[in-house]
Amino acid sequence: MTDSLTQIYDRKVEAGDLRPDAGQRAVMPLFQPIRDWLDKPAPKPGRLQGWLGRAKPAPAPGLYLWGGVGRGKSMLMDLFVANLGDVPRRRVHFHAFMQEIHAGLHAARQRGVEDALAPVADNVADDLRLLAFDEMQITDITDAMIVGRLFERLMERGVAIVTTSNRVPDDLYKDGLNRALFLPFIAFLKERMVVHEIRSETDYRQERLAGAPVWFSPVDAAAREQMTQIWDDLTGHDPGQPLHLPLKGREVVVPRAHNGVGRGRFWDFCGQALGPADYLALAQALRVLMIEDIPHLSASNYNEAKRFVTLIDTLYEGRVRLIASAAATPERLYTEGEGLFEFDRTVSRLYEMQAEGWGA
Numbered sequence: 001m002t003d004s005l006t007q008i009y010d011r012k013v014e015a016g017d018l019r020p021d022a023g024q025r026a027v028m029p030l031f032q033p034i035r036d037w038l039d040k041p042a043p044k045p046g047r048l049q050g051w052l053g054r055a056k057p058a059p060a061p062g063l064y065l066w067g068g069v070g071r072g073k074s075m076l077m078d079l080f081v082a083n084l085g086d087v088p089r090r091r092v093h094f095h096a097f098m099q100e101i102h103a104g105l106h107a108a109r110q111r112g113v114e115d116a117l118a119p120v121a122d123n124v125a126d127d128l129r130l131l132a133f134d135e136m137q138i139t140d141i142t143d144a145m146i147v148g149r150l151f152e153r154l155m156e157r158g159v160a161i162v163t164t165s166n167r168v169p170d171d172l173y174k175d176g177l178n179r180a181l182f183l184p185f186i187a188f189l190k191e192r193m194v195v196h197e198i199r200s201e202t203d204y205r206q207e208r209l210a211g212a213p214v215w216f217s218p219v220d221a222a223a224r225e226q227m228t229q230i231w232d233d234l235t236g237h238d239p240g241q242p243l244h245l246p247l248k249g250r251e252v253v254v255p256r257a258h259n260g261v262g263r264g265r266f267w268d269f270c271g272q273a274l275g276p277a278d279y280l281a282l283a284q285a286l287r288v289l290m291i292e293d294i295p296h297l298s299a300s301n302y303n304e305a306k307r308f309v310t311l312i313d314t315l316y317e318g319r320v321r322l323i324a325s326a327a328a329t330p331e332r333l334y335t336e337g338e339g340l341f342e343f344d345r346t347v348s349r350l351y352e353m354q355a356e357g358w359g360a
Contacts, residue, residue, distance in 0.1 A: 004032055005083065006025065006029060009079065012079075030194055034061050034063060034080075035083070042129055060161070062155060062194070063163070065198060066164070074135075081130070081162075088127060089128060092133065093134050094163065095137075104119075104123065108120055117146060117149055124154060130161075131160070134164050135259070141176065141178065151185070155192060213226070214321070215325075217325065217326045217327060218327055219292070226325075227325050234261045235258040238258045239256070242254065247281050254285075261287070262290065263290040265293045269307070270304045276310055279311045282320075286320055288323065293326075297337075302337060305343070309346050312349055315353070322350070330347045
């Protein structure tokens with residue numbers, strides 16, 4: 001690893017792959033010490049060290065990169081991860097990773113393991129030297145109760161952690177149940193990880209959508225192609241992975257998600273018994289939601305229509321960018337049946353959400 005990350009960033013700017021951005025460039029030197037640390041042989045902690053009186057290896061470094069939506073956090077993290085040579089690493093959405101941890105905990109408890117977190121964390125540490133988390137948010141109390149011990153054990157085992165978030169650490173799990181028990185983890189983050197706010201002047205995600213249509217009707221081949229083009233532009237042609245959001249013993253599933261962008265059909269979000277709490281979890285986890293195949297709404301699908309109204313209200317309040325394909329324009333979606341009057345507000349919001357510059 002000869003060229004520094006700043007030099008790599010500058011070359012991409014010179015090649016026209018990136019726009020010059022002082023806020024983004026200022027982040028690259030923060031990644032460099034982690035890259036240098038990973039370039040050295042992995043520490044090999046073991047029981048002999050304690051017997052021989054040797055000091056334990058220093059814990060792995062970490063970086064917590066936060067800032068507004070569309071500032072390039074995920075892109076910068078991907079640039080860092082892509083330039084690590086053969087270092088064993090994993091780049092994963094935070095919610096997806098936590099789902100795996102919960103599954104591992106359940107399996108360990110089934111085997112009667114008393115401290116289930118230890119072997120689960122050790123299994124991760126055995127295979128990796130870097131974990132790169134995208135879109136870190138804490139919305140579930142089960143995550144809040146284990147994430148502190150998980151991060152601490154991983155870093156003690158020599159796993160460097162880099163994470164992006166839309167929230168400053170002090171706002172993680174804000175107003176959450178038993179939040180006082182979570183506060184030590186916030187202190188841990190600020191003590192053990194470099195915390196940096198990216199202050200790019202440009203919202204690149206909004207810029208990609210600026211002036212572009214975000215509501216496509218009717219649902220036909222052209223609409224599907226346009227939706228796919230927007231997805232590819234926002235995700236860099238990543239196919240996306242299912243995103244599972246745990247919520248009070250169940251889970252909300254986004255069929256495809258990448259870098260805070262989610263995509264699914266109307267029936268994925270409104271065809272099952274989901275409510276305000278479920279949609280709030282979606283709004284907290286995503287900054288852009290692409291909903292495909294919204295049908296005509298009427299008394300024949302009244303329950304689905306009610307859920308759609310609730311979903312739009314939640315996305316609106318959360319300032320989540322909506323991109324949709326539908327059977328008709330908003331005012332022609334719901335033309336008869338109970339709830340028609342209430343849908344007028346939804347129509348108004350749908351048009352407001354299409355405006356250039358709308359969103360977080």
